[in-house]
Amino acid sequence: MDLSMEISLVCIVDAEGRKVAAQCIDSTPKAIVALLERHGPMERVVIETGRITPWVALGLHELGVAIVCIDARQAHQSIKAMKAYKTDPHDAAGLAQLARTGFYKEVHGKSPTSHGVRSMITARAHLVEARVRLDNAFRGLCATFGIRPGAGQGERFLARVRAAIAVPGLGDAVAALLRARIGLVDEIRQMDREIKAISIASPACQTLMSIPGLGVQTSAAFAAAVDEAGRFKRPHTARAYFGLVPRGHQSGELDWTGRITKQGDGTVRKLLYEAANSILTRTRQTFALKT
Structure with missing residues (x-):
């Protein structure tokens, strides 16, 4: 599904990649489910991250649809390689092929x-x-x-x-x-x-605020962005999620490391920077994190 604020375009393909249906519908979970039911059970439904994605994804999940939300940046690059120019039908068809092949990166749907x-x-x-x-x-x-x-x-x-x-x-x-x-x-x-x-x-916020220099806003924003800590297997994954890892580029003999990627939640990244600055410049006591 290629979602938009008012009208979304749905493209359905079978296991061999043949187009079964393509139709414009209202961007509401009930309208989407009604269309899907007319074409039989679906193995999975793929949508991109966007402004109304959380509402649509939650509504479809509550109605029993196997919904998968994928990274819009990755989807854009994949669809760009498949299609010469960008249209809503091409975007929906490209997402359908990604859903069929499994070539996508699923993102976490926050509560x-x-x-x-x-x-x-x-x-x-x-x-x-x-x-x-x-x-x-x-x-x-x-x-x-x-x-x-x-x-x-x-x-x-x-x-x-x-x-x-x-x-x-x-x-x-x-x-x-x-x-x-x-x-x-x-x-x-x-x-x-x-x-x-x-x-x-929030127990998570209380734990974070036990660090000198970390305040109410930073702890609340960080806890809300993480949502479920178990989805990060390693600390490096969490750093990459907030765009705090160096950007790397390697090609043949060329191998360089640049500035941070600045991907992900910019608000949390800004608050974390302000908290780090407070720890280094305003907090008088010495502790392991500051060192």
Whole structure:
């Protein structure tokens, strides 16, 4: 299945690779199952990773479909080798051949709880980004009238911004932005409390936060991204999952090792970097991990 937000294209092939059916349907688990039932039992159904993949995969699994989610990057390269140009029918046909041959890399489908934690962390990041944009907007507007709020986001900065409300021609704009900023800060604090409650209730997060320098956000994001620790057989596999292993290239006599691959969850990778920086520069005590 080549999934999209509204309409998806399904291609069904038999054991010899002959096309049995190809049809556009609504991107809902019930519509997909109804189509599959009309063509008899399926050995497996393959879909790529994407925005609506978790919802579709969970719905099909609950309806008894043997669903396999594969890495979209690997599927893209395989289908590109099979087809000269990209269309939705070609993508669906290519995925069907991958399902038949088994030439794919299955990815782990995270639980709804993990997706919920990740959505909260992502939403908080967007709120913080919006607050930073407002702070920069204050600096830009005030500079035109000779007012310099300065760096930071503390009380001194806010006091100078409030003082700008009395400036004719500037006050209304600053007051409106300041009201919006107050609402953003309240929402950020509320999300901080909710994420903290999740971390306190999670044994995995408690274990991670026992490391000096590891906070609530990093532990919650890491635990949600891992979801099931048993799927990583070796520590190297987990490092590669978050793109923290060097990129390698070997061809004949050429053999070099480059920078990290930066594959996988960029949010977790950023938080892990910030935690490592905190351990090295802000934590005073000495322990094995820091050494």
